[in-house]
Amino acid sequence: MSSDALATAAGVKPTQLRKDLTYFGQWGTRGLGYNVEGLSRSISEVLGMAKLQPVILVGAGQLGTALLRYNGFTKEGFEVVAAFDSDAERKRPRDIRVPVLPMTQLGDFVRERGVKLAILTVPGSAAQQAANDLIQAGVQAILNFAPAVLHVPERVVVNNVDLAIQLENLAYFVK
Amino acid sequence: MSSDALATAAGVKPTQLRKDLTYFGQWGTRGLGYNVEGLSRSISEVLGMAKLQPVILVGAGQLGTALLRYNGFTKEGFEVVAAFDSDAERKRPRDIRVPVLPMTQLGDFVRERGVKLAILTVPGSAAQQAANDLIQAGVQAILNFAPAVLHVPERVVVNNVDLAIQLENLAYFVK
DNA sequence: ATATGTGAATAGGTTCACAGCC
DNA sequence: GGCTGTGAACCTATTCACATAT
Numbered sequence: 001m002s003s004d005a006l007a008t009a010a011g012v013k014p015t016q017l018r019k020d021l022t023y024f025g026q027w028g029t030r031g032l033g034y035n036v037e038g039l040s041r042s043i044s045e046v047l048g049m050a051k052l053q054p055v056i057l058v059g060a061g062q063l064g065t066a067l068l069r070y071n072g073f074t075k076e077g078f079e080v081v082a083a084f085d086s087d088a089e090r091k092r093p094r095d096i097r098v099p100v101l102p103m104t105q106l107g108d109f110v111r112e113r114g115v116k117l118a119i120l121t122v123p124g125s126a127a128q129q130a131a132n133d134l135i136q137a138g139v140q141a142i143l144n145f146a147p148a149v150l151h152v153p154e155r156v157v158v159n160n161v162d163l164a165i166q167l168e169n170l171a172y173f174v175k
Numbered sequence: 176m177s178s179d180a181l182a183t184a185a186g187v188k189p190t191q192l193r194k195d196l197t198y199f200g201q202w203g204t205r206g207l208g209y210n211v212e213g214l215s216r217s218i219s220e221v222l223g224m225a226k227l228q229p230v231i232l233v234g235a236g237q238l239g240t241a242l243l244r245y246n247g248f249t250k251e252g253f254e255v256v257a258a259f260d261s262d263a264e265r266k267r268p269r270d271i272r273v274p275v276l277p278m279t280q281l282g283d284f285v286r287e288r289g290v291k292l293a294i295l296t297v298p299g300s301a302a303q304q305a306a307n308d309l310i311q312a313g314v315q316a317i318l319n320f321a322p323a324v325l326h327v328p329e330r331v332v333v334n335n336v337d338l339a340i341q342l343e344n345l346a347y348f349v350k
Numbered sequence: 351a352t353a354t355g356t357g358a359a360t361a362g363g364t365t366c367a368c369a370g371c372c
Numbered sequence: 373g374g375c376t377g378t379g380a381a382c383c384t385a386t387t388c389a390c391a392t393a394t
Contacts, residue, residue, distance in 0.1 A: 002353065011324035014353095015387060022355060030354040030393040048346045055342065066241025067338070072322065076339040078346075116349040117342065141345035143338075147247065149186035157348040159341050163242070163318075164251040166334050167230065167292065170316035171223045171253075173332040174291040177375065189375095190365060197377060205376040206372040 002033040049077040054115050056139075058130050059122030060085040060092065060100050063145055067119060068098050080119070082109060086126075103133065110137035117141050124148040131158075177208040224252040229290050231314075233305050234297030235260040235267065235275050238320055242294060243273050253292070257284060261301075278308065285312035292316050299323040306333075 003021075007014040021027055021039075024046050028034045055073070057064055060083045068083055080098050088102040101109065109115070118139045122130050127146035134142060141157040144150055147165075150158050178196075182189040196202055196214075199221050203209045230248070232239055235258045243258055255273050263277040276284065284290070293314045297305045302321035309317060316332040319325055322340075325333050 004353085009324065011326075013387075016385095018354065019356080019386080026355070028354050031352045032394065033353065046347075047343055048349065049343060053342075053346055053349075062244045063241060066238060066244070069237045069241070070338070072339050073342060076343060078339070078342050117345055119342075140349040143341050143345060149184065151186075157345055159345055161336065161338075161341060163245070163336075164247050164253070166318055166336060167228075167248060167253050167294075168222050168224060168251060170292055170318060170332055170334055171228055172221075174223065174228075174315040179375085188365075191363095193376065194364080194378080201377070203376050204372065205370070206374050208375065 001036050003028065006034065044077070051077075053078050053117055054081045054113055055079065055117045055119060056081060056106075056110065056115050057083040057098070057119040057121060058085075058103075058106070058134065059120060059126070059146075060088075060090075061121065061123070064119075064121035065092055065096060067121060068096050069093075078117070081113065081115070084109075103130075106133055107137040110134070110139060115139060118143070120144045120146055122146055176211050178203065181209065219252070226252075228253050228292055229256045229288055230254065230292045230294060231256060231281075231285065231290050232258040232273070232294040232296060233260075233278075233281070233309065234295060234301070234321075235263075235265075236296065236298070239294075239296035240267055240271060242296060243271050244268075255294070256288065256290070259284075278305075281308055282312040285309070285314060290314060293318070295319045295321055297321055 003014045003018045007017040010017065025042070027039050027042055055078050057068060057080055060068065064083065068080060073080060083098050083100045084103050084106050085100055086103050088100050092100060116139060118134050120127060120130055120134070120142050124147045127144065127148040128150060131142060131150045131152060135152060135156055140155070142150065142159070144158055144160050147162050152158055178189045178193045182192040185192065200217070202214050202217055230253050232242060232255055235243065239258065243255060248255060258273050258275045259278050259281045260275055261278050263275050267275060291314060293309050295302060295305055295309070295317050299322045302319065302323040303325060306317060306325045306327060310327060310331055315330070317325065317327070317334070319333055319335050322337050327333055
């Protein structure tokens with residue numbers, strides 16, 4: 001398949017796609033294009049997704065439980081292995097399979113299972129403290145849904161997903 | 176308050192904050208800093224958030240209903256006024272106040288209420304069709320949670336929030 | 351003939367350094 | 373003296389143009 005076809009599918013320009021791919025190697029054949037199967041496998045490896053990544057979720061409130069139900073992650077090589085909440089006993093929908101544990105168990109769990117990724121869905125006011133706990137335990141990357149700026153050491157990576165900001169961004173463009 | 180203090184709170188550098196603000200005007204006082212209240216109001220106006228924006232949600236599945244419960248939007252000047260689903264009658268948690276209507280009513284609703292913003296939480300396979308319906312009805316901006324590349328006319332703005340991609344992004348950085 | 355890989359050109363965004371105002 | 377506003381310098385990312393490989 002040509003970079004042109006792949007780019008159309010991905011919603012980018014062909015040159016962009018080629019340039020990006022070459023940062024990690026040469027996976028195409030000149031005059032022919034890319035072998036989709038091989039390319040797909042190579043990308044998975046580069047992205048560190050070859051093996052199933054265990055993920056924990058902190059903050060099993062509205063948004064948190066919604067994400068626990070959502071299984072779009074599994075398909076992409078992630079498995080939410082446990083959730084943590086300051087009120088682990090609160091009644092929650094029974095169709096949630098992931099165990100909800102008290103925050104006190106977070107440290108041991110992360111260390112024992114070697115968890116490196118965490119999803120943070122606590123209220124903004126609790127976010128920094130929760131992040132500290134996660135980092136202390138050894139988590140290396142946080143997907144933060146809380147509306148708060150997290151201050152973390154250099155080695156820890158944070159990705160912010162603020163839904164309100166996303167809407168504000170759009171609101172600016174509508175007339 | 177100084178740009179330095181504001182920048183620390185926002186997690187950016189002071190010069191960045193000042194440069195960004197001046198794209199829309201001069202809101203500070205040299206030697207003094209910014210008036211927080213006035214600045215806040217000005218930004219709201221520039222972003223088009225001065226008045227409550229009605230928003231609709233399309234796709235009341237797991238993620239969709241979770242977002243309906245989430246009220247982080249209201250606080251930022253948005254109100255989800257209705258949800259639409261191909262199966263509007265399906266049983267849903269009763270604590271959801273927003274009416275869930277059938278897709279057939281989407282066009283009329285959008286036109287009557289003058290809705291400009293939509294949140295799209297349908298499965299990837301249904302996303303393009305749903306987007307077409309929205310645009311047809313007059314929606315100008317879409318916050319897309321579906322894992323799909325939407326093809327839309329120039330005048331329509333799309334913001335993609337792909338949770339799996341966010342995690343992949345982080346996975347690349349953990350070792 | 352066709353499509354990749356890539357140096358060069360261009361565009362876009364961030365940081366610096368300091369003039370201007372309080 | 374203190375802090376904003378901003379042109380210039382710098383850095384990063386995208387696009388172009390074409391040499392290179394099948």
